Amino acid sequence: MKIVLILLTLGLMPMHSCTTSHKMADNQKPSGHYRLYTYPDKTPKKKFDSKRFKRVAFISSNDFKGQVYPEITPINNRFKEQRLLKVGGVANMKAYIDIFRDRYGDEMVYVDAGSFLDIKKNHAQTIFMYKYLGVDVASLGLNEFKIDTPSSLTHIDYLSSLTKDIPFDLVNANLFNLVKAQQVVLPGSKETVIKEFNGLKIGFVGILTRDLAKKIPDKKINGLYIQNPLKNIVSQATKLRRNGANIIVMLANEGLDCTSRQAHSMNLSEDKVNFDPLDSGHCKTYESDFYELLKELPQGTVDLAITSGGNSKVANIVQDLPVVQNRGKGQFLSWVELYYDTKYQTIVPQMTKLFQPVMLCQNFLKNSQDCFKEGSIDNSELIPAKFFGKEIKVQDLPRSIPRLE
Numbered sequence: 001m002k003i004v005l006i007l008l009t010l011g012l013m014p015m016h017s018c019t020t021s022h023k024m025a026d027n028q029k030p031s032g033h034y035r036l037y038t039y040p041d042k043t044p045k046k047k048f049d050s051k052r053f054k055r056v057a058f059i060s061s062n063d064f065k066g067q068v069y070p071e072i073t074p075i076n077n078r079f080k081e082q083r084l085l086k087v088g089g090v091a092n093m094k095a096y097i098d099i100f101r102d103r104y105g106d107e108m109v110y111v112d113a114g115s116f117l118d119i120k121k122n123h124a125q126t127i128f129m130y131k132y133l134g135v136d137v138a139s140l141g142l143n144e145f146k147i148d149t150p151s152s153l154t155h156i157d158y159l160s161s162l163t164k165d166i167p168f169d170l171v172n173a174n175l176f177n178l179v180k181a182q183q184v185v186l187p188g189s190k191e192t193v194i195k196e197f198n199g200l201k202i203g204f205v206g207i208l209t210r211d212l213a214k215k216i217p218d219k220k221i222n223g224l225y226i227q228n229p230l231k232n233i234v235s236q237a238t239k240l241r242r243n244g245a246n247i248i249v250m251l252a253n254e255g256l257d258c259t260s261r262q263a264h265s266m267n268l269s270e271d272k273v274n275f276d277p278l279d280s281g282h283c284k285t286y287e288s289d290f291y292e293l294l295k296e297l298p299q300g301t302v303d304l305a306i307t308s309g310g311n312s313k314v315a316n317i318v319q320d321l322p323v324v325q326n327r328g329k330g331q332f333l334s335w336v337e338l339y340y341d342t343k344y345q346t347i348v349p350q351m352t353k354l355f356q357p358v359m360l361c362q363n364f365l366k367n368s369q370d371c372f373k374e375g376s377i378d379n380s381e382l383i384p385a386k387f388f389g390k391e392i393k394v395q396d397l398p399r400s401i402p403r404l405e
Contacts, residue, residue, distance in 0.1 A: 036272065036370040037332070037359035042389025045103070046353070052343055053351070054198050056247065057104040058336045059097065060111040062255075062308035063328025065143055066118025066126045068397075070362060071331065077379045085382060086362035087371050088331035090129045091394045096333060096360055097133060099387050107198045110134055113251045113308040113325070114141025114206070120148050123162055131167035132398055136195060139206030139251035140172045141308040145216045155220040156184065163188040169195065171206035171251065174232040176225040184224065192236050194245055200340055203245030205236045205302075209254040209289035229289075230296050237301045246340055247347060248302045254290040255307030255325040258283040258314045269374055273313065277354040280316040294319040303347045304336060315354040326357035333358045361385040362394055 048055070070089030077083070086092065101108055112135050117123050130138065149158045156177075163170055164187035173191040175184040185191060192205045207229045213221055229252075237248050262282040263270040275282070285291040290307065299320055307314070307325045314325040315334065326332035335358055339351035361371035366381040385392040 036368065036372040037356055038361060038364070038370045038385070039358065039388060040364070040369055040386040046337075048339065048351070052341065053348065054200055054340045054342060055104075055107050056197055056200060056202065056338050056340070057100070057108045058111060058249070058304060058306070058324075058334075058338065059100050059108060060113060060306045060324060060326075060334045060336075061093070061328070061330070061332075062113035062115065062306070062325055062334075063141070063143075063311070064112065064116040064126070064330050065328065066116070066122045067330035068122065068125065068129060071329070073373055073377070075377055075380055075382065083382055085365070085371055085373060085377070088329060088360050089362075090133065090330065091397055092360050092362045092392065093330055093333070094133055095362075095392045095394050096358065096387055099390050100333075100335075101134075102390075103388060109195075109197050109202060110136050111204070111249065111251065111306055112138035113306045114139045114253050115143040115308045115328070116141070117143050117147050117162075119143055119146050123147060127162060127166060129397075135168040137169045137171060137193060137204045137249075137251070139170065139204075139253070140175075140208065141253045142212060142215055145212070145220055149220070156186075156224070160187050169193045169204070171204050172208065173205050173236050174208055174227040174229055176227050177223060178225050179223045192240055194240065194243060200246045201244050203237070203240030203243070203248040204251060205233060205240065205248065206251045207233050207253070207293075209252065209293065211289040212253055229293055233293070234298065234301055246345070247304070247338060250302040250305045252290055252293075252305060252307045253309050254288070255310030255312065256283045256285070256288060256291060256314055256316075256318065256323065257310055257312040258316050259312040260284070270312070271372060271374065274356055275316070277315050277322075278317055280318045283314070283316060283318060291318070294321060294323075297321070303338060306334065313357050315356055317354070320349075322352055322354055324354065324357075331360050333360065358387070362392055 068090050070086040070092055073085040075083045117126055149155045166188035170189035171193055177184050194201050194203045208226050209229055210226050213226055240248050259270045259273050263273050305321055305323045310325050314323055316323055324334040324336055326334050335355040337353035339348045341348050363382045364385045366383045
């Protein structure tokens, strides 16, 4: 306790500045939210000393699972009009990502934390779609190890056939082939990668947790070994720093559940939960490989964790590390701003911004200005969705898309 007081007195205790819409945070109640995970209004850009600080905005997806098309819900009314509420889908994701890019320019990075393939179909097509979306870096998740494999190929050989011409950087650092006694580095992938955004070098490393092996059929994991993720991330992060990385991002296949406890305690559905990013006490940490990894990870090893596999909305500081994740299926994007001090050459935790995940509405229910559809929505009026004051305009998918299976 004395140490904590001394650190606070000296101003050395790590602090994070996090944000959410006031109206969103103020509406956490059983009757529902106003603008649930949407940002329709034009918002002023944050002012900061751009001569000293450099900003990087990380926009991320996870658990896409091959959901190329939107989820469509018909809305009935007494006139029997054809009215459809649409959420997610690649074309809609592209519209939101383009607005993010217009807002941030070369400060923006688009990252995917894995499980982007559907287990049964559309594997090559999904990879094509990720090129269309402009993914900068992605990692492997559970679905990539569970996909159906042609009988003539081993799982790794089939995965290799998909990644050999992959149009974005794919990272995975701790998968080992016991038969060949060597690291598994798929064609088109790397253990780590450094990319430059806004004059900063961003290092990315993809990590698999040991728990992953329990969820994969034996025939797909035979001969493969997941190496100690803690030792691996420390080793790879050290190499990235030596190679000039200013910021290091960890992509992990396992996340946290930071939603269900709070939903239960407040008698809310999980979709209605908003939370304070500084309060991670409601995150489930019991028997979580990922949480154990964060507990043991030396402070400052990485600067941001983007995860998949949790089916939970996460925008929390956990063990002093910003962690983000959303419920996936192409219906959300996570959003973080990091600020780098060029004078002291370090991330400034006090300036970090964690936002609630963005729900990708193609249109809004007029009375709520969101596309959340719990309960009856019959006779609800639909209006065009807006994001940062811009109307969502969905374009047709490119004609050159490979035939969907």
